Amino acid sequence: ETGVTQTPRHLVMGMTNKKSLKCEQHLGHNAMYWYKQSAKKPLELMFVYSLEERVENNSVPSRFSPECPNSSHLFLHLHTLQPEDSALYLCASSQEDVGVSGNTIYFGEGSWLTVV
């Protein structure tokens, strides 16, 4: 059983729809992330939350809106997306100081998003 769970696993939405991706971590971590993975591209960091505060927004279009109500839950609200936003969206968590003492991140299974 994975320590980071994401729902839904697959989502097809029209360009005018509003939907949300949900992530929950059971690892006691205090940082959570949204990544985007498109074909033949490296993982793109979208948002970072540390102790429930957003600490990074990597120039992500406003049609993606994150929400972190507590240290265990993370949402990605989607509205008026474009077909090029179709990708695998991965949630991850870690202890706050990623990289310190070898801390690293753990991913959920991902949400496959198709925008039609």
Add this chain to the structure above:
Amino acid sequence: RKEVEQDPGPFNVPEGATVAFNCTYSNSASQSFFWYRQDCRKEPKLLMSVYSSGNEDGRFTAQLNRASQYISLLIRDSKLSDSATYLCVVNPNTDKLIFGTGTRLQVFP
């Protein structure tokens, strides 16, 4: 120069072969290094951390060469189940990780 660079492959090797991947990084201040494995249409999973002294986990050996700024992953006695994409991950002394595009390995019977 990319922050983390990997040969995309694919590396096609027979079962039982030994295969090695390298990954170069641009920031000499980088402190932490990892190898992740990603199966087709699945999430990346931590395979192993890479320590300065090198480390081994069964058939897998990871090494760090700070002078030349690369890390390597050696897989001995390849199994069909090793077929996957191997992601090199570097922490460039900041609070985030940088992922390579991955090296694809295909092990055939």
